[in-house]
Amino acid sequence: MTSVVWRNLSQDLKYLTTTKVFLRLILISIALLFFLPDTAEAHRPAFPDGSNKSSTNAFELDDIDISQAIYQILHKDEQIWLSFDPKDSSIKTLIIQLGIPVLEETKSFRPMVAVVSKKLDKVDLPFDIPDGFGAVLYETNSSQNIKNFHEPFTNTDSWILIEDKFEITETDIHYIVIFSKTNQTGKFWFATGTREVFGFSVIADLNKNISKVKTFHKPSMISNVNPLIETEESTLQTRLTNIDYLKYSSIFLVTGLILLLLIFVSVKKRIKLK
Numbered sequence: 001m002t003s004v005v006w007r008n009l010s011q012d013l014k015y016l017t018t019t020k021v022f023l024r025l026i027l028i029s030i031a032l033l034f035f036l037p038d039t040a041e042a043h044r045p046a047f048p049d050g051s052n053k054s055s056t057n058a059f060e061l062d063d064i065d066i067s068q069a070i071y072q073i074l075h076k077d078e079q080i081w082l083s084f085d086p087k088d089s090s091i092k093t094l095i096i097q098l099g100i101p102v103l104e105e106t107k108s109f110r111p112m113v114a115v116v117s118k119k120l121d122k123v124d125l126p127f128d129i130p131d132g133f134g135a136v137l138y139e140t141n142s143s144q145n146i147k148n149f150h151e152p153f154t155n156t157d158s159w160i161l162i163e164d165k166f167e168i169t170e171t172d173i174h175y176i177v178i179f180s181k182t183n184q185t186g187k188f189w190f191a192t193g194t195r196e197v198f199g200f201s202v203i204a205d206l207n208k209n210i211s212k213v214k215t216f217h218k219p220s221m222i223s224n225v226n227p228l229i230e231t232e233e234s235t236l237q238t239r240l241t242n243i244d245y246l247k248y249s250s251i252f253l254v255t256g257l258i259l260l261l262l263i264f265v266s267v268k269k270r271i272k273l274k
Helices: 002-018 020-034 200-204 206-216 233-240 246-273
Strands: 044-046 068-074 080-084 093-101 112-118 133-138 147-151 156-167 174-179 186-192
Touching: 044 206, 068 080, 068 174, 068 206, 093 112, 093 174, 112 156, 133 156, 156 206, 174 186
Parallel strands: 044 068
Antiparallel strands: 068 186, 080 174, 093 156, 093 186, 112 133, 112 174, 147 156
């Protein structure tokens, strides 16, 4: 009886791996992974070395349509400069999102954002900008506009200080400057873009980048005083348990299925040659 069962199972497996059924199963699985619901957003992280303190050394962003986040520390009497070329992107709207880690030391930290470009109005700034350039300023108006944000991939929490958009009308280089008009020091992240692009290099650096982001959100020697806003600690603590690595898991699964598909095609060719 047992031998009959094993013989039937062996025949079923042979049929599955030597017919189009196997190929169809793989293709259907890949398609389903691309359409899984409730996948959370994720920004591709970047960690500049801190030398981007002027327009001449600005950290160059990718296509601003690509979802990306810059993690840095703003030091007293300094500015952080980012740049992008509108010609590298098909979109004409820059998404502006500025956040800080949920930490005791950052409760009173209120950095600002200046988008610097040609043909913009001149504004008073605590730093110099290139000749012929103007700026648009973005800042947090009150503590009521601050949002709690939980990033599920890294299991970190932030306060989003600024969420806005800038309409691009010029094709010349643009700068994004993060600064503090009160000369505060603190950690921040700047995010832009909505299109998620995950190359093999991003997958390879996944664990390293998650570790870097986690470390960035931990307390440091930097300290601000006089907290300005109340936190919803219980809500954030509850959300800490809701970790969702679905998207990254899907990427690995798709990669594995593609490799399996290639092996299947290779085996089929060898069988035909025989």
